[in-house]
Amino acid sequence: MLWLVAIGTRAGYLQLYRGEWLSSKAVGQVERTLTLHGKRGTIYDSRHQPLAVSITTSSVAANPALIKHPGKTAPKLAKALNLKTRDIARKLAAKRHFVWLKRQATPNETEAVRALNIEGVDFLPEHSRFYPNTALAAQVLGFTGIDGHGLEGVEFYYDRELKGSTQKVTILEDALGRSFEADRRAGFYKTGHNLVLTLDGHIQYITEQALSAAVTTNEAKSGMAIVMDPGSGAILAMAHYPVFNPNTYRNYSREIWRNRAITDPFEPGSTLKIFSAAAAIENGSSTPSTIYFCENGNYRIGGHTVHDTKSHGWLSLQQIVKYSSNIGAVKVVERIGTQALHDNLKGFGFGQRTKIDCPGESSGALSHYKRWTAVDAGAIAFGQGVSVTGLQLVTAVAALANDGLMMRPHIVRAVADANGRPIRKVSPEAVRQVVSVNTARSIRRIMRTVITPGGTGVQADLDGYTVSGKTGTAQKIGKDGTYAANAYVASFVGFAPTERPALAVLVVVDEPKQNHYGGQVAAPAFKQIIKETLSYLNIAPADSLKRLRVSRDVKVNG
Amino acid sequence: MAANRKQKKTAAQRRTWVWGLILTLFIGEMLFYTWCRVQCTQAGIAISAERRKGQELATLANSLKIELARLKAPERISYIAKHNLGLRMPDPGQTILVP
Numbered sequence: 196m197l198w199l200v201a202i203g204t205r206a207g208y209l210q211l212y213r214g215e216w217l218s219s220k221a222v223g224q225v226e227r228t229l230t231l232h233g234k235r236g237t238i239y240d241s242r243h244q245p246l247a248v249s250i251t252t253s254s255v256a257a258n259p260a261l262i263k264h265p266g267k268t269a270p271k272l273a274k275a276l277n278l279k280t281r282d283i284a285r286k287l288a289a290k291r292h293f294v295w296l297k298r299q300a301t302p303n304e305t306e307a308v309r310a311l312n313i314e315g316v317d318f319l320p321e322h323s324r325f326y327p328n329t330a331l332a333a334q335v336l337g338f339t340g341i342d343g344h345g346l347e348g349v350e351f352y353y354d355r356e357l358k359g360s361t362q363k364v365t366i367l368e369d370a371l372g373r374s375f376e377a378d379r380r381a382g383f384y385k386t387g388h389n390l391v392l393t394l395d396g397h398i399q400y401i402t403e404q405a406l407s408a409a410v411t412t413n414e415a416k417s418g419m420a421i422v423m424d425p426g427s428g429a430i431l432a433m434a435h436y437p438v439f440n441p442n443t444y445r446n447y448s449r450e451i452w453r454n455r456a457i458t459d460p461f462e463p464g465s466t467l468k469i470f471s472a473a474a475a476i477e478n479g480s481s482t483p484s485t486i487y488f489c490e491n492g493n494y495r496i497g498g499h500t501v502h503d504t505k506s507h508g509w510l511s512l513q514q515i516v517k518y519s520s521n522i523g524a525v526k527v528v529e530r531i532g533t534q535a536l537h538d539n540l541k542g543f544g545f546g547q548r549t550k551i552d553c554p555g556e557s558s559g560a561l562s563h564y565k566r567w568t569a570v571d572a573g574a575i576a577f578g579q580g581v582s583v584t585g586l587q588l589v590t591a592v593a594a595l596a597n598d599g600l601m602m603r604p605h606i607v608r609a610v611a612d613a614n615g616r617p618i619r620k621v622s623p624e625a626v627r628q629v630v631s632v633n634t635a636r637s638i639r640r641i642m643r644t645v646i647t648p649g650g651t652g653v654q655a656d657l658d659g660y661t662v663s664g665k666t667g668t669a670q671k672i673g674k675d676g677t678y679a680a681n682a683y684v685a686s687f688v689g690f691a692p693t694e695r696p697a698l699a700v701l702v703v704v705d706e707p708k709q710n711h712y713g714g715q716v717a718a719p720a721f722k723q724i725i726k727e728t729l730s731y732l733n734i735a736p737a738d739s740l741k742r743l744r745v746s747r748d749v750k751v752n753g
Numbered sequence: 754m755a756a757n758r759k760q761k762k763t764a765a766q767r768r769t770w771v772w773g774l775i776l777t778l779f780i781g782e783m784l785f786y787t788w789c790r791v792q793c794t795q796a797g798i799a800i801s802a803e804r805r806k807g808q809e810l811a812t813l814a815n816s817l818k819i820e821l822a823r824l825k826a827p828e829r830i831s832y833i834a835k836h837n838l839g840l841r842m843p844d845p846g847q848t849i850l851v852p
Binding site for chain 1: 815826
């Protein structure tokens with residue numbers, strides 16, 4: 196009886212007096228709060244080929260309190276995970292119940308640790324980003340950090356759409372650590388949205404190959420190339436050299452990570468002459484056959500002397516562009532006035548951002564015409580004293596290719612959910628009619644002459660297609676603030692076919708050593724890009740359309 | 754007196770039977786409840802195991818898609834076409850358009 200009373204009293208004490216404390220202790224041992232991250236969305240090219248995907252990797256963690264012999268265990272783990280023994284030993288000595296040994300370990304490393312069969316070591320699944328095409332379009336795509344956040348490029352700009360949702364879930368586990376609330380957990384794996392880019396993987400590859408050849412052949416410092424659809428503003432390719440592998444971005448210098456086609460402005464040189472000519476035709480002061488005296492190669496203006504590569508006497512506006520006469524360009528601006536040139540350049544988007552959906556875009560530099568001196572106006576006419584980005588330049592040229600209508604450049608075509616259903620589509624957006632249709636067509640014909648014999652861009656000529664373009668060779672500013680003697684930016688910008696342009700292409704090569712003229716350095720790369728891309732897009736040559744003739748053996752009566 | 758004692762004994766026996774029955778029902782219900790909880794737990798564990806299997810298959814499918822993307826990479830295809838098959842990009846005049 197006494198025993199029963201004692202047991203009853205103890206039971207009552209535990210149940211009534213300590214009941215709440217005991218319940219919470221039990222819950223703490225059985226319930227666990229888990230933070231689940233949904234998978235990051237996939238980035239596809241325009242043909243729905245994956246450019247960036249999420250893969251499931253294992254991260255290795257440990258409970259230091261459960262590691263029996265940390266001194267003996269640390270070297271084994273360090274060898275399996277390719278880490279330093281002292282780093283592992285420090286983590287195992289921590290007074291915590293959870294430490295990361297290695298995040299996103301490779302499959303080989305995970306298997307090596309599993310084979311050791313160490314109590315207190317666990318494997319947690321995480322999502323990691325993988326780029327199956329390695330360096331293809333690396334600067335455009337960017338990359339993510341260890342926690343799956345976008346750090347550069349499209350990964351950064353569209354980080355909110357791409358990343359999966361994060362949810363905290365409470366799960367119950369038994370004494371062996373097995374969870375039995377799976378249903379509640381499964382519903383929370385929300386994958387991020389997918390992106391479909393305007394980039395075409397094949398055109399991107401063609402562009403990167405041509406650019407790489409141009410840079411290495413001419414022993415240049417770097418290069419960039421852009422291919423755009425003038426009718427829609429879609430960027431089909433945006434290439435850089437040197438390249439980097441976003442799967443191992445830490446092994447490369449930070450300077451290479453940038454999308455320099457939109458972040459780094461440069462002085463465009465003679466490519467700007469086509470816009471000076473457009474300004475002259477648009478304001479009615481000139482036609483393609485209006486003549487200007489080019490001072491036989493030397494022209495004094497504002498205390499400075501402007502030179503031409505070859506001396507010329509009288510040249511028409513068309514010839515000024517074809518032979519790339521600096522003095523001719525200065526004379527054009529003197530006729531139309533600084534305000535007309537300035538307003539025209541602003542109309543073409545220079546000095547302002549295009550608002551492309553990529554991070555870090557520069558606006559370039561175009562000062563107000565009221566601050567221009569006489570020599571400034573002259574220099575700007577032939578592309579010095581003004582800075583533009585590669586994207587601004589190709590977008591402006593694409594406007595000429597598109598009958599004067601400028602389209603907003605964009606890199607993403609659509610945002611889709613995990614099942615492929617489109618959530619948001621990006622439609623082509625017209626920015627403004629920069630010049631009239633007639634002016635645009637006149638400039639296109641003028642640019643065509645650059646590629647003809649005698650022009651500066653003959654190396655861009657392509658059999659079977661009519662190509663239009665303009666070369667550029669601009670001096671670079673040296674460290675002392677003056678123009679350096681042997682540092683140039685060689686460029687070529689154009690489109691093809693001339694009458695109904697399907698592609699606008701820009702190639703820029705920075706500090707070539709072998710040659711420095713745009714017509715020799717950049718034009719061959721432009722030609723290769725146009726040739727292979729038009730073939731890939733099944734755009735037939737204009738002048739030799741062979742029709743396949745077929746016939747059947749049929750008797751004809753009558 | 755003897756009859757009284759017998760009556761009391763019978764009543765006590767009856768009470769004992771009643772309490773015994775109540776206790777049996779109570780213990781039986783406890784056992785049944787425990788059995789239900791264990792079944793529920795086992796079912797949850799089995800469901801978790803199947804979900805894990807499903808996740809593994811989905812991961813495998815994803816890995817195969819990634820491998821396919823790697824195999825279809827333009828750089829790889831171009832290398833095979835040029836070096837293994839001796840192909841090259843056609844010149845414009847070599848392309849015949851069949852309308």
